[in-house]
Amino acid sequence: xxxxxxxxxxxxxxxxxxxxxxxxxxxxxxxxxxxxxxxxxxxxxxxxxxxxxxxxxxxxxxxxxxxxxxxxxxxxxxxxxxxxxxxxxxxxxxxxxxxxxxxxxxxxxxxxxxxxxxxxxxxxxxxxxxxxxxxxxxxxxxxxxxxxxxxxxxxxxxxxxxxxxxxxxxxxxxxxxxxxxxxxxxxxxxxxxxxxxxxxxxxxxxxxxxxxxxxxxxxxxxxxxxxxxxxxxxxxxxxxxxxxxxxxxxxxxxxxxxxxxxxxxxxxxxxxxxxxxxxxxxxxxxxxxxxxxxxxxxxxxxxxxxxxxxxxxxxxxxxxxxxxxxxxxxxxxxxxx
Numbered sequence: 001x002x003x004x005x006x007x008x009x010x011x012x013x014x015x016x017x018x019x020x021x022x023x024x025x026x027x028x029x030x031x032x033x034x035x036x037x038x039x040x041x042x043x044x045x046x047x048x049x050x051x052x053x054x055x056x057x058x059x060x061x062x063x064x065x066x067x068x069x070x071x072x073x074x075x076x077x078x079x080x081x082x083x084x085x086x087x088x089x090x091x092x093x094x095x096x097x098x099x100x101x102x103x104x105x106x107x108x109x110x111x112x113x114x115x116x117x118x119x120x121x122x123x124x125x126x127x128x129x130x131x132x133x134x135x136x137x138x139x140x141x142x143x144x145x146x147x148x149x150x151x152x153x154x155x156x157x158x159x160x161x162x163x164x165x166x167x168x169x170x171x172x173x174x175x176x177x178x179x180x181x182x183x184x185x186x187x188x189x190x191x192x193x194x195x196x197x198x199x200x201x202x203x204x205x206x207x208x209x210x211x212x213x214x215x216x217x218x219x220x221x222x223x224x225x226x227x228x229x230x231x232x233x234x235x236x237x238x239x240x241x242x243x244x245x246x247x248x249x250x251x252x253x254x255x256x257x258x259x260x261x262x263x264x265x266x267x268x269x270x271x272x273x274x275x276x277x278x279x280x281x282x283x284x285x286x287x288x289x290x291x292x293x294x295x296x297x298x299x300x301x302x303x304x305x306x307x308x309x310x311x312x313x314x315x316x317x318x319x320x321x322x323x324x325x326x327x328x329x330x331x332x333x334x335x336x337x
Contacts, residue, residue, distance in 0.1 A: 048185025144280025
């Protein structure tokens with residue numbers, strides 16, 4: 001079976017398993033887990049912030065950020081297909097009491113400064129005011145688009161001019177960094193907090209990091225505890241994250257494999273391929289996505305439905321170039337059947 005559903009299906013390497021077994025651990029809620037502390041310090045450095053917090057998932061990182069930045073009843077601006085709005089179970093309302101103002105971005109998921117400015121609401125006797133702008137890079141629903149740092153800067157500057165803080169959902173920010181050949185911290189120059197997922201393309205088994213100022217992370221740590229994310233001897237799962245942070249450059253291979261898959265599928269009549277920018281490939285298929293995916297699964301290829309006729313294929317470390325070529329052959333046989 002060739003699993004192209006997501007880069008979350010990657011298995012930890014043998015060295016990651018060894019690091020987990022040998023990790024120095026302590027009670028992280030007391031701040032005594034040396035491995036977690038090392039991971040947080042390294043992540044903060046790479047992302048260009050003063051401090052960072054290890055959290056079980058990217059979703060929790062985003063939700064902690066939203067609650068930490070805002071007051072209940074305020075509005076949060078986000079792109080209408082962003083992960084924080086579309087795939088986090090309404091957590092902005094449930095956990096933070098926020099009113100969401102989703103705004104349509106470009107076809108690459110970019111929020112234009114003019115749209116952000118138009119969406120910001122000033123607090124008055126009748127309206128709660130805008131408490132946060134949330135951006136996303138890469139943009140999952142737009143097909144893993146690697147949004148340029150300058151576009152992040154523009155959006156953040158627009159929000160800051162109105163006194164609105166900015167959070168960057170950087171679940172796959174490492175993919176954006178590789179695509180643009182710049183350091184991670186170039187994307188965070190103008191934002192107030194950012195997340196980075198360790199368990200997607202970077203291959204760690206568990207966790208994400210949330211980064212920001214020292215005072216922001218102090219408050220975020222309390223919210224993590226509130227949401228049930230306070231962990232004890234977490235160094236055993238944090239240790240593989242340290243290796244993950246040193247493997248960012250290998251994401252280029254995933255991007256190359258996505259391009260190879262796109263070229264192969266583009267030659268198949270009946271499929272419309274949306275050219276990939278990173279490791280995510282969107283393909284419009286000639287029949288309802290569930291039907292198409294069932295046929296692919298019968299041919300030992302797994303993918304994910306993204307819309308009624310839209311399918312997502314995601315390349316990752318555990319799928320080689322040879323496997324990608326084989327997957328393309330199997331998909332061709334499905335379409336021609």
